[in-house]
Amino acid sequence: VPVVDKELDFAQYFCTYAFLYHQKEMLSDRVRMDAYYNSVFQNKHHFKGKTVLDVGTGSGILAIWSAQAGARKVYAVEATKMSEHARVLVKANNLEGVVEVIEGSMEDVTLPEKVDVIISEWMGYFLLRESMFDSVICARDRWLKPTGIMYPSHARMWMAPIRTGLSEKKISDYEGAMDDWHHFTNETKTCYGVDMSVLTKPFSEEQKKYYLQTSSWNNLHPHQVIGTAALVKEIDCLTATVDDILKVRSNISSSITLENTRFCGFGGWFDVHFRGRKEDPAQKEVELTTAPSFDNGTHWGQQVFLVNPTVRVTEGDNINFSFLMNRSKENHRLMEVELGCEVRQCSGNALPAFNKKYYIE
Amino acid sequence: VPVVDKELDFAQYFCTYAFLYHQKEMLSDRVRMDAYYNSVFQNKHHFKGKTVLDVGTGSGILAIWSAQAGARKVYAVEATKMSEHARVLVKANNLEGVVEVIEGSMEDVTLPEKVDVIISEWMGYFLLRESMFDSVICARDRWLKPTGIMYPSHARMWMAPIRTGLSEKKISDYEGAMDDWHHFTNETKTCYGVDMSVLTKPFSEEQKKYYLQTSSWNNLHPHQVIGTAALVKEIDCLTATVDDILKVRSNISSSITLENTRFCGFGGWFDVHFRGRKEDPAQKEVELTTAPSFDNGTHWGQQVFLVNPTVRVTEGDNINFSFLMNRSKENHRLMEVELGCEVRQCSGNALPAFNKKYYIE
Numbered sequence: 001v002p003v004v005d006k007e008l009d010f011a012q013y014f015c016t017y018a019f020l021y022h023q024k025e026m027l028s029d030r031v032r033m034d035a036y037y038n039s040v041f042q043n044k045h046h047f048k049g050k051t052v053l054d055v056g057t058g059s060g061i062l063a064i065w066s067a068q069a070g071a072r073k074v075y076a077v078e079a080t081k082m083s084e085h086a087r088v089l090v091k092a093n094n095l096e097g098v099v100e101v102i103e104g105s106m107e108d109v110t111l112p113e114k115v116d117v118i119i120s121e122w123m124g125y126f127l128l129r130e131s132m133f134d135s136v137i138c139a140r141d142r143w144l145k146p147t148g149i150m151y152p153s154h155a156r157m158w159m160a161p162i163r164t165g166l167s168e169k170k171i172s173d174y175e176g177a178m179d180d181w182h183h184f185t186n187e188t189k190t191c192y193g194v195d196m197s198v199l200t201k202p203f204s205e206e207q208k209k210y211y212l213q214t215s216s217w218n219n220l221h222p223h224q225v226i227g228t229a230a231l232v233k234e235i236d237c238l239t240a241t242v243d244d245i246l247k248v249r250s251n252i253s254s255s256i257t258l259e260n261t262r263f264c265g266f267g268g269w270f271d272v273h274f275r276g277r278k279e280d281p282a283q284k285e286v287e288l289t290t291a292p293s294f295d296n297g298t299h300w301g302q303q304v305f306l307v308n309p310t311v312r313v314t315e316g317d318n319i320n321f322s323f324l325m326n327r328s329k330e331n332h333r334l335m336e337v338e339l340g341c342e343v344r345q346c347s348g349n350a351l352p353a354f355n356k357k358y359y360i361e
Numbered sequence: 362v363p364v365v366d367k368e369l370d371f372a373q374y375f376c377t378y379a380f381l382y383h384q385k386e387m388l389s390d391r392v393r394m395d396a397y398y399n400s401v402f403q404n405k406h407h408f409k410g411k412t413v414l415d416v417g418t419g420s421g422i423l424a425i426w427s428a429q430a431g432a433r434k435v436y437a438v439e440a441t442k443m444s445e446h447a448r449v450l451v452k453a454n455n456l457e458g459v460v461e462v463i464e465g466s467m468e469d470v471t472l473p474e475k476v477d478v479i480i481s482e483w484m485g486y487f488l489l490r491e492s493m494f495d496s497v498i499c500a501r502d503r504w505l506k507p508t509g510i511m512y513p514s515h516a517r518m519w520m521a522p523i524r525t526g527l528s529e530k531k532i533s534d535y536e537g538a539m540d541d542w543h544h545f546t547n548e549t550k551t552c553y554g555v556d557m558s559v560l561t562k563p564f565s566e567e568q569k570k571y572y573l574q575t576s577s578w579n580n581l582h583p584h585q586v587i588g589t590a591a592l593v594k595e596i597d598c599l600t601a602t603v604d605d606i607l608k609v610r611s612n613i614s615s616s617i618t619l620e621n622t623r624f625c626g627f628g629g630w631f632d633v634h635f636r637g638r639k640e641d642p643a644q645k646e647v648e649l650t651t652a653p654s655f656d657n658g659t660h661w662g663q664q665v666f667l668v669n670p671t672v673r674v675t676e677g678d679n680i681n682f683s684f685l686m687n688r689s690k691e692n693h694r695l696m697e698v699e700l701g702c703e704v705r706q707c708s709g710n711a712l713p714a715f716n717k718k719y720y721i722e
């Protein structure tokens with residue numbers, strides 16, 4: 001794990017979480033809220049009389065629910081000044097005897113005791129963006145009792161082939177930017193005597209990266225998914241190490257389930273489960289999924305990785321692909337993805353394979 | 362001057378300049394380009410056979426022009442990787458014998474000689490945002506010959522009372538955000554058993570700061586200016602020190618020049634001049650102004666500071682105001698402005714004075 005400039009990390013990553021506006025966006029995500037709410041209140045036996053640690057408490061919501069479900073003591077750790085709002089909220093809800101809000105990085109905080117439950121909402125786009133699960137692992141290894149339970153207990157990453165008009169849009173945006181550039185270099189030559197055409201290639205690469213190689217946030221409709229979803233990664237939150245998630249590597253495949261359609265790229269999403277622990281399972285298992293959905297969209301949406309050119313496919317065709325996700329060298333909270341992909345038509349033909357790099361920014 | 366975390370400053374400030382896309386935006390600003398172009402080519406005597414330093418060369422444009430105008434040697438210093446593109450551009454324009462591109466912070470760079478001219482495009486929104494003039498001062502004090510010339514040589518900040526529909530827009534945006542919040546707290550109480558109304562005040566303050574206390578970029582039309590422009594600050598680039606620009610303090614006034622109109626706030630802008638040096642003046646003085654203009658808008662636009670409520674004023678009324686600009690404690694490249702303001706009607710009446718703080722983000 002590379003050394004992180006803390007001040008930089010704070011300015012780049014934590015800053016947004018210090019705004020109530022941003023916390024409110026998460027608190028307004030009904031799918032997210034319902035899942036955590038149900039996971040706590042339908043499994044009160046995990047909380048009654050227990051000690052709980054909320055990693056990254058933000059507004060304090062999960063800590064408050066834990067207390068309302070009967071926890072004896074809740075430690076609510078938050079790195080940003082949001083902690084002050086959380087403290088006020090705890091008090092206004094008459095829980096200051098139970099919830100202790102602690103301002104600090106989870107990595108630096110010392111608790112007076114080990115806890116029975118760690119609850120945390122640490123998931124970023126496509127699960128691992130933000131790399132916040134590192135902090136949960138760190139908390140778990142230091143503060144969870146050997147018999148303790150993780151909320152959520154499991155997490156999975158999924159990918160499926162999709163069709164989308166986004167390809168055309170992005171390509172036309174890119175082409176527009178290049179037209180503009182050519183106009184610009186002509187003007188600069190004519191009016192200001194400097195020939196900039198030598199920068200056309202680097203400019204085009206910059207724009208390609210921005211428009212075509214950066215995955216986009218999208219709220220996909222289920223009918224845009226044209227093949228089976230492939231499991232990319234499975235995480236047991238009780239046992240996973242940072243090493244397990246530093247790189248995500250997978251060779252997977254998907255069968256096309258739609259007749260005569262267009263393969264435009266992949267959609268990536270995640271789900272998490274609240275199952276308790278084998279020896280101490282949930283009474284009611286809860287799932288939080290961010291899969292494409294008609295009416296249960298989340299603020300996470302899906303990440304879309306466009307392929308270009310698009311490929312005509314049909315039911316029974318297979319897409320074999322290799323997936324490799326690394327953290328970006330410049331910012332460990334952002335990701336780089338390498339996708340290798342081959343379409344095997346049900347006729348037996350294999351279309352030319354391709355390899356592409358993407359940035360999750 | 363506070364200590365700056367260099368890595369943080371690089372990530373927050375310099376990063377954008379590493380994109381050709383951003384350089385292109387500046388290079389497409391005709392008013393900016395014409396002013397610098399004319400200042401160089403209509404004053405070739407300042408460049409012929411001379412040594413020049415371009416502070417923050419970006420794409421290299423000013424360095425290239427200086428060389429084309431006859432400079433013997435041009436040092437082109439650029440902090441970001443844009444330096445690599447500048448080097449390529451210099452070569453493609455056959456000037457690699459004259460222009461030497463140096464990648465590094467101006468503050469850290471050592472030149473082999475002192476220079477006759479320092480040219481730089483260092484101006485940010487409302488002149489001083491970005492605080493880049495600090496780097497020009499540092500370059501001047503270390504590398505300009507005692508007889509040397511600054512391009513530009515002078516800079517001024519202006520403010521004038523304006524009318525604008527932006528007030529209503531911002532107020533209604535703010536009110537919309539608050540309506541949303543009330544809906545949100547109701548839902549959270551009903552569906553999730555947590556009363557968030559205690560956070561209404563801090564949320565409202567956060568939103569007020571964002572919508573009403575942060576100055577906005579705007580391209581004002583001249584007819585939106587309702588009074589005389591007041592000179593806020595004058596800078597002689599040859600002699601100004603960092604101390605002179607750390608704080609900008611001014612007591613100024615403006616007379617309303619329109620009949621029966623609405624005073625909605627202030628527009629702030631700047632101009633710079635290329636006059637050479639008293640002992641070695643420009644043959645042709647050039648001005649670059651970012652004042653409200655019908656057809657010569659710039660990418661700088663104007664900064665708008667809204668007052669609220671707006672005030673009915675008429676020709677002959679006077680606005681007396683005190684202006685104080687400081688750098689933000691969190692980021693020395695951003696600004697905080699305190700405006701005190703009093704309207705004296707020509708009838709002799711003085712309307713209640715007010716004081717307001719703004720952020721230039």
Ligand SMILES: Nc1ncnc2c1ncn2[C@@H]1O[C@H](CSCC[C@H](N)C(=O)O)[C@@H](O)[C@H]1O
Binds near residue numbers: 061106120
């Ligand atoms: N290492 C760390 N230590 C403390 N807080 C952290 C952290 N990493 C992230 N956070 C905080 O974790 C929060 C994640 S967002 C989730 C907020 C809240 N638990 C909710 O469910 O609504 C942010 O407020 C962020 O500032």
Ligand SMILES: Nc1ncnc2c1ncn2[C@@H]1O[C@H](CSCC[C@H](N)C(=O)O)[C@@H](O)[C@H]1O
Binds near residue numbers: 375
């Ligand atoms: N202290 C410093 N040292 C070196 N470069 C700097 C600097 N401060 C700002 N810069 C650079 O100065 C440039 C300002 S923008 C102007 C670019 C170019 N001279 C033009 O006129 O088009 C940016 O590219 C920025 O990266």
